[in-house]
Amino acid sequence: MPGPGLTPRAVAIVDDDPAVRRALTRLTEALGYVPMPFETAGQLLAALGTVEPGCVVTDLQMPGLSGLDLLRRLRLRRPRLRVILITATPSDATRRQALACGAFACLAKPFDAEELERCLAGVFDTP
Numbered sequence: 001m002p003g004p005g006l007t008p009r010a011v012a013i014v015d016d017d018p019a020v021r022r023a024l025t026r027l028t029e030a031l032g033y034v035p036m037p038f039e040t041a042g043q044l045l046a047a048l049g050t051v052e053p054g055c056v057v058t059d060l061q062m063p064g065l066s067g068l069d070l071l072r073r074l075r076l077r078r079p080r081l082r083v084i085l086i087t088a089t090p091s092d093a094t095r096r097q098a099l100a101c102g103a104f105a106c107l108a109k110p111f112d113a114e115e116l117e118r119c120l121a122g123v124f125d126t127p
Contacts, residue, residue, distance in 0.1 A: 009124060010034040012053035014044050014070065015086075016062045020109075024057060031117050033124075041065035045073060053081070055104075055123045057116075060087035060094065071101050082123045086111070 011033045015021045018039075025035040036053055038044040042065055044056070056074065060067040067085045074081050082104040087094060090108035098106040105119045 008034075008054065010036055010051070010053040010055075011120065012036045012038060012044050012051070012056045012058075014038045014041055014056065014058035014062070014067070016040065016059065020059070027113055027116065028057075028120070031113070031120065033120060041067070041070035041073075044070065045077075048077060055120065056081060056083045058083060058085060060085050060098070060106075061089065068098065068101060071098070071103055075102050084116075084119050084123070 009032065011028045013021055013024045013028065013035055015024065016039055021037050021039065025037045028035040036051055038047070041058065041062060056070070058067040058070055065073070067087070071083050071085065074083060083102070085098045085103045085106045086109055087106065088109040090106070095106045104123055107115060107119065
C-alpha cells in the first residue's frame with residue numbers, strides 16, 4: 001500500500017522513446033493504474049514533491065541521466081519508492097547491478113503485459 005502523500009496506484013513512466021512511453025502509459029492505465037509519463041529522468045526528479053508516484057518504471061539507457069542514475073538519486077530522495085527498470089540490452093551483469101542498487105525488478109524489452117502486471121501487483125500489494 002502506498003504511504004501517506006502518495007497518489008494511490010500512480011506509476012511514473014520514464015522513457016525517452018515516445019512510442020514506448022505511450023505504450024506503457026496505455027498499458028498501465030488499462031491495468032488500473034494512474035500513469036504519469038516523463039520523457040527524462042530529470043523531468044521526474046524536478047516534479048517530485050508536486051507528483052508522488054507509488055512506483056517508477058524507467059528505461060535503463062537514456063540520454064542524460066540513465067535509469068540507474070535515476071534509481072540512485074531516488075534512493076536518496078525517496079528510499080521507499082520502488083523502481084522497475086526496463087532495458088532493450090539485458091545482461092546478467094546489468095540485472096545484478098540494478099538489483100544491487102535497489103531496483104524492485106529489471107525487465108528485458110520486449111516484455112509482455114502479464115510480466116509488468118505481476119511486477120506492479122508486487123509493488124502495490126507489498127508493504
